Amino acid sequence: MENQEEAPAQPRSSGRRRVLIASVAGCAVLGGVLMLLPWERTATRAPGPAPGAQALTAVTAGVPAALPDLAALIDERTSYLRAHPRDALSWAVLGSAYVEQGRRTADPAYYPRADTALRTSLKVAAKGNTEALGGLAALANARRDFRAARTWAEAARKLEPGRWTTYPLLIDAYTGLGDYKAADAALERLMDLRSGPAVKARAAAVFRDRGRLEDAAAHLADAAAGAEAPAEQAAYLERAGQLAWERGDREDALRHFQEAVRIDPDQRAALAAQGRALAALGRTTEALNAYRMALSKQPCPQYALELGELYESLRLGQAARVQYDLLRERVRSAAAGGADEELVLGQFEADHGDPRAAVRRLRAEWARQPGIAVADALGWALHRAGRHEEALRFAVTATDRAKGGGVRSALYMFHRGMIERELERHGPARRHLEEALRINPYFSAVRVRAARAALTALGEPSVEKVPANW
Numbered sequence: 001m002e003n004q005e006e007a008p009a010q011p012r013s014s015g016r017r018r019v020l021i022a023s024v025a026g027c028a029v030l031g032g033v034l035m036l037l038p039w040e041r042t043a044t045r046a047p048g049p050a051p052g053a054q055a056l057t058a059v060t061a062g063v064p065a066a067l068p069d070l071a072a073l074i075d076e077r078t079s080y081l082r083a084h085p086r087d088a089l090s091w092a093v094l095g096s097a098y099v100e101q102g103r104r105t106a107d108p109a110y111y112p113r114a115d116t117a118l119r120t121s122l123k124v125a126a127k128g129n130t131e132a133l134g135g136l137a138a139l140a141n142a143r144r145d146f147r148a149a150r151t152w153a154e155a156a157r158k159l160e161p162g163r164w165t166t167y168p169l170l171i172d173a174y175t176g177l178g179d180y181k182a183a184d185a186a187l188e189r190l191m192d193l194r195s196g197p198a199v200k201a202r203a204a205a206v207f208r209d210r211g212r213l214e215d216a217a218a219h220l221a222d223a224a225a226g227a228e229a230p231a232e233q234a235a236y237l238e239r240a241g242q243l244a245w246e247r248g249d250r251e252d253a254l255r256h257f258q259e260a261v262r263i264d265p266d267q268r269a270a271l272a273a274q275g276r277a278l279a280a281l282g283r284t285t286e287a288l289n290a291y292r293m294a295l296s297k298q299p300c301p302q303y304a305l306e307l308g309e310l311y312e313s314l315r316l317g318q319a320a321r322v323q324y325d326l327l328r329e330r331v332r333s334a335a336a337g338g339a340d341e342e343l344v345l346g347q348f349e350a351d352h353g354d355p356r357a358a359v360r361r362l363r364a365e366w367a368r369q370p371g372i373a374v375a376d377a378l379g380w381a382l383h384r385a386g387r388h389e390e391a392l393r394f395a396v397t398a399t400d401r402a403k404g405g406g407v408r409s410a411l412y413m414f415h416r417g418m419i420e421r422e423l424e425r426h427g428p429a430r431r432h433l434e435e436a437l438r439i440n441p442y443f444s445a446v447r448v449r450a451a452r453a454a455l456t457a458l459g460e461p462s463v464e465k466v467p468a469n470w
Helices: 014-025 049-059 067-083 088-105 110-123 132-141 145-160 167-177 180-193 197-209 213-226 230-246 250-262 268-280 284-297 300-315 317-336 341-352 355-367 372-384 390-401 410-422 426-439 443-456
Strands: none
Touching: 049 067, 049 088, 049 213, 067 088, 088 110, 132 145, 132 167, 145 167, 167 180, 167 197, 167 213, 180 197, 197 213, 197 230, 213 230, 230 250, 230 268, 250 268, 268 284, 284 300, 300 317, 300 341, 300 390, 300 443, 317 341, 341 355, 341 372, 355 372, 372 390, 372 410, 390 410, 410 426, 410 443, 426 443
């Protein structure tokens, strides 16, 4: 588990340590929520931790927690706080548990509860409450409000610069805002403060964004091997599967996704990703079932978009429209919970709805948080709306390493190549479409066909005759 790795570089204050010891002493009252720290265990073998304790360890370390354990932790903290409403730390833990529950289930209804609990924690203890500040940063990241996440996380860092759990929050916020230099600096500081599976997984995400796929894969393999909690290990296996998928290794990706679901049946991201890999392998019925099962428990708008596009590729238009209606409904639900799903809605509108509406949405999203994913989506929406010159500027931002676009994405390269083809820049168009198919020749059934058709129409590059006296 995460609390079995080396201790953070700067220890807690003596006052906070007394609070922790007192909490351990009262674990019978709390229903076994807290685990003894390694140096406080007796020589005799202790029974395994209660589910709430397992979730507490995960939540306070910012790593994935099992859904049943999260539910137990939420019940325990809610019951405890009825009798002890002035316990700021418990309010912060409850809020962070709600954030993780909302993230794992794609249910934005948990986010207002998280916000209430975390702000209550700040009201009870306004000074030095790093736990609540970190929880609010995690909540803002989950809602895709990266500016707010940066504000809360930087406030937490200012209070406790040596608190390692703040730095993953900063990395997510900086990445969402397109500030890759700051994200790299935050990762460097994180790796100075801490080692272990959670840090390796975070480093892998940064390496992937910089195009360092081999480093990312190695760090994720180490993270999955070192994780002790099943939910954490399954999350890292799912991310490793995504890396394999992005480089076009369908079989390896599917193995990772299947293992993740075997270890943690609630790993719905891996189940939906199985649908993607199975479809690429031609196992269409299994792919449809995987998507349906994932959506039944985690109705994420992105999964609905992918399933709808799979139905469209099978010429099942009515079934696709059902998924697109679900996507719109989930985006509305997310907005009611304070979450921002404008990116996926803009992607949907660009290809299946109103491209001009997509441009409006994504331009506003770019003003809020100018990350690479938004740059790609906005560029494509502009292209679909007939504004090709402006579209190319954003496509270049999404794919040019010098501009921050280090991600090796077949989709991003496809978008850039198609925009260049429309602008009759045939050489770059051919190069980028070929690169898309080299990165992942299975990235999308419909788009792969479009890329191959465009390459055929472009033909072979012309070779001018060399003068005889050259």
